[in-house]
Amino acid sequence: MTDDRGDAGHTPAVRVEKDAEQPAVAVLTLNRPDRRNALTRELKEALVAAVAQVGEDPSVRAVVLAGSGKAFCVGQDLAEHAEALRADAGSAFATVEQHYNPIVRGLATMPKPVVAAINGACVGAGLGFALACDFRVAAENAVFATAFAGIGLTADSGLSASLAHSLGAARALELLMLGESFTAERAAQWGLLRAAVPADQVLDTALELARTLAAGPTAAYAEIKNAVAVGAVSPLDETLAAEGAAQARLGVTRDHAGAVEAFLGKQRPTFEGS
Incomplete structure (x- = not known):
């Protein structure tokens, strides 16, 4: 793949690349591997822009959303969130309307297929982003969770709807209120995943699917x-x-x-x- 985003000497928060084998496939990679791709303002702003960019690009016919390192995305960076709460709790959640909603809306309504390549932990808003995609391929050892109730919050990133539509209201309530994690095997049994594969095969499997979709109608x-x-x-x-x-x-x-x-x-x- 060839990188087409980011200034020299600067590591982009989101890498935007074209697949070398099939340039009609764009790959968006969350790029904070040292923090398991926890969502800072910088990363969220970059992802808003990247989703809009590939969504509007007529040369892109399918998209893969991936995470760098050993995790897909563990949701909001709580250290940054704590600072926002201390500064002004009343405006700390402006990020929902400014970032989370446009990201989910952009993925869910993008007029081209989107495949999530879930290489590891997929939690909170990360789970919301994955469920906003059309297909999901996950590592066999990936772990999923909602996590919101554990910090005294309700869901964001469309999880209230995507979980209820995918699994039914009863299981959505269970996952959101109890916050219990679940495995890739369980996610596959529930129909949330197209495939659960060894971790080193996740991106290749997602790309293979995206290439097939890019050649389709x-x-x-x-x-x-x-x-x-x-x-x-x-x-x-x-x-x-x-x-x-x-x-x-x-x-x-x-x-x-x-x-x-x-x-x-x-x-x-x-x-x-x-």
């Missing part, structure tokens, strides 16, 4: 993401209407017309995302 993927988000919270009639409108939009794309002709000609379709 990315315009259709964007509509599928939106349709599932709508269908998860909407009445049947609204869901049917949204599906119909999306079908109509996709029906006039080159991808659809070309795929139909390829099918009739017993050929493999080629998708351009338009």
Whole structure:
């Protein structure tokens, strides 16, 4: 992979790279390995910008979100948070609207597939970021937790919704209120992971999936993401209407017309995302 972000002599808080094998795949890597990628203001601001950058880049057709070192992300850096509380507890949580919400919204609504490569601990907002992605590949020894109640808080980063939608309200309450950690094996059993693999295979497995997705009908993927988000919270009639409108939009794309002709000609379709 080739790094296309960061000034010489400065270690970027988030690395933004293109996959050397498939340049249509962008890799965003949280880059505080010595602190298990705990979220400082610098890292959060960099991630807001990086998510927006790849989301708007038409040359990017799939994204991998990863963590450097031995952890994916352990959530908010509590040392920095403690300083913010001491300075002004009333404004300490402005970061939710300024950083966490744009990151999660950007990942969840990005009009291209996003794969989380979870190489280790995935806690708090880190778990929220992972669940905002479309697919998750995790190390077999990865550990997950919500952690918020343990410091007297409720969830952020969309976990109240993503856990309830993925696992049901009862298990979401259990995980958020008791804060008990769970393993990659359990996460896979619950359907949260596409795969649990040895730690040294996480990034390669995530990249392989992202490359496959990047070669696919990315315009259709964007509509599928939106349709599932709508269908998860909407009445049947609204869901049917949204599906119909999306079908109509996709029906006039080159991808659809070309795929139909390829099918009739017993050929493999080629998708351009338009």
